[in-house]
Structures are given as structure tokens and as C-alpha cells.
Amino acid sequence: AQSVTQPDIHITVSEGASLExxxxxxxxxxxxxxxxxxxxxxxxxxxxxxxxxxxxxxxxKGFEAEFKRSQSSFNLRKPSVHWSDAAEYFCAVGxxxxxxxxxxxxxxxxxxxx
Amino acid sequence: NAGVTQTxxxxxLKTGQSMTxxxxxxxxxxxxxxxxxxxxxGLRLIYYSASEGTTDKGEVPNGYNVSRLNKxxxxxxxxxxxxxxxxxxxxASSEAQRGRDxxxxxxxxxx
Numbered sequence: 001a002q003s004v005t006q007p008d009i010h011i012t013v014s015e016g017a018s019l020e021x022x023x024x025x026x027x028x029x030x031x032x033x034x035x036x037x038x039x040x041x042x043x044x045x046x047x048x049x050x051x052x053x054x055x056x057x058x059x060x061k062g063f064e065a066e067f068k069r070s071q072s073s074f075n076l077r078k079p080s081v082h083w084s085d086a087a088e089y090f091c092a093v094g095x096x097x098x099x100x101x102x103x104x105x106x107x108x109x110x111x112x113x114x
Numbered sequence: 115n116a117g118v119t120q121t122x123x124x125x126x127l128k129t130g131q132s133m134t135x136x137x138x139x140x141x142x143x144x145x146x147x148x149x150x151x152x153x154x155x156g157l158r159l160i161y162y163s164a165s166e167g168t169t170d171k172g173e174v175p176n177g178y179n180v181s182r183l184n185k186x187x188x189x190x191x192x193x194x195x196x197x198x199x200x201x202x203x204x205x206a207s208s209e210a211q212r213g214r215d216x217x218x219x220x221x222x223x224x225x
Contacts, residue, residue, distance in 0.1 A: 009154075034213055043118075043204055043216035044157075090156065102214070104156040 002027040004093050006105035013081050014113045021076040021108050023091030032094035033074040035065055038107075039087045047089075050074065061085070086112045116140055118217035120205050126223045127195040135190040135220050137205030143215070145208045146188035147172075148180060150201040151219075157204065163188055195224045 003026045013019055025031060032051050036044040048059025055067040065076045074091060088107045095101040118139045127133055139146065144165045149157040159172030163182040177199060179191045188207075192199060202221050206214040 036216075041219075043218045044206075044214070045216070046213040049213050102159070104158075106154055106156040 002031060002093050002095060002101065002103050004091050004103050004105040006089075006091055006108050008108045009106070010109050010111065012111040012113060015083050016080050019076075019078045019081045019085070019110070021089050021091075021110070023074045023076065023105060024072055025074065025091075025093045026072065027093055027095065029095075030069070033065075033067060034092040034094065035059065035063070035074075035076045036090045036092065036104075037061075037087045038090065044090060047076070081110075081112055083112045083114060086110055118205055118207055118215050120203075120217035120220050122220060123218065124221050126225065127192075128225055129196060131195050132191065132193050133195065133222075134192075135203055135205075135222075136187070137189065137217060138187045139205075139207040139215070140186065141207060141209070141215060142185070143207035143209045144185070146182065147206040147208070147214065148178070148188070148190045149204045149206065150174065151204060152201050160190065160203075195222075197224045200224045 005024045034049045035047040037047050038044045047063050048057050050057050050067045058064050063078050067074050088109045090107045091105040121136045147162045148160040151157050158174050160178050161180040163169045166185045169180050181189045200223050202219050204219050205217040208214045
């Protein structure tokens with residue numbers, strides 16, 4: 001069965017600093033991988049996704065993520081964080097068969113210091 | 115294009131009361147989902163509908179029922195609410211594996 005681990009519950013960075021949020025997954029084949037962002041009181045918004053091909057994927061709002069098969073990781077990065085990036089970030093893994101098998105991590109809450 | 119809409123936004127129920135959460139999408143997606151979000155638990159799938167006319171249980175279906183009314187609408191019903199069902203409920207839709215589009219959520223409190 002697939003699973004997703006986001007080891008950092010909270011992360012605090014200063015505005016303008018770089019950011020990396022960790023995501024590790026467990027799945028027997030190459031999964032579909034996603035990152036979502038949730039602002040307070042809002043639903044989830046898709047930042048980026050990986051299905052196949054280039055292992056470095058670009059998303060919205062200046063985010064990118066790199067799929068590393070050897071490390072079973074899909075870490076989210078941003079070179080310079082803005083105060084508006086403060087939110088909760090969720091990694092998700094989907095299987096390559098069946099649209100419902102889609103597991104979310106427990107989330108990482110990002111705080112940005114001015 | 116409204117995306118995924120949910121009603122109501124907030125609801126307070128007493129234990130044993132029933133209610134239906136409504137969800138609609140205007141993106142012509144085949145698949146629709148109901149999730150609940152609890153602190154420290156991430157999102158957990160309650161029920162899903164892979165296509166119009168089909169529904170299936172997810173990870174945490176107990177205490178819930180669903181109806182896929184048509185391609186646009188997917189409702190979630192609590193027949194006899196319990197305090198353990200206090201949560202934020204999200205409806206989502208998708209087409210194949212393009213990623214889920216989420217609604218704004220319904221915050222439900224059961225006292």
C-alpha cells in the first residue's frame with residue numbers, strides 16, 4: 001500500500017530565504033506525486049504534479065519539486081519565500097491505476113518571518 | 115467558471131441530528147470525492163464516485179452515505195451525527211490524474 005510522510009510539522013523561514021519542504025513516499029511502482037497548498041480557511045490548491053519524464057517539475061507561485069526515485073522523495077522548493085507563502089503544504093501520492101487511490105501526507109505548516 | 119462549490123460553509127448539529135452536505139462542480143469532471151480534514155491527520159477519503167452512477171467507500175466511510183445525483187453533483191449525508199464527525203469536509207473533483215480540484219470546505223461541529 002502507498003503511504004506519504006512529511007517529516008516536518010512546522011517550518012519557519014525568514015522572508016526572502018530559500019525553502020525546502022520534505023516529502024517521502026512508499027509505493028511499489030512510479031507514483032503520481034502532487035503538492036498542494038492550503039491557506040487558512042481555504043480549500044487546497046494544486047501547486048504542481050509529477051507523472052513521468054523530467055524529474056524537476058515547475059509549478060505555480062514560483063515553486064518547484066524534484067522527484068528522486070532512489071530516495072523515494074518529492075521535495076518542494078522555492079528560492080525566495082514571500083510572506084504570502086505562509087500556509088499549510090500537503091504532499092500527495094496517487095497510484096497509476098484507479099483514480100481514487102490518492103493518499104495525503106499530514107501537512108507542513110509554513111510560517112514566514114518578516 | 116465557479117469550479118467546485120460546497121454548501122453550507124458552516125454548520126452546527128446536535129448529536130443524533132442528520133444533514134446533507136452539497137457539492138457541485140462545473141468542470142465536467144467524471145470523478146468526485148468527499149474528504150474530511152482533522153488536525154494532524156491530513157485529508158482522509160470518505161467516499162468517492164469514479165463516474166456518474168457509481169460510488170465507493172474510501173478510508174473512513176462509517177457514519178456517512180453519498181449520492182451522485184448527476185455528473186455535476188455529489189452529496190454527503192450524515193444520518194445520525196456524532197461528535198467524532200466534527201471536522202472540516204472537502205469535496206473535490208478530478209479528470210483522470212490531473213490532480214484534484216477542491217471546494218472551499220464545510221466546517222461542521224457536532225455537540
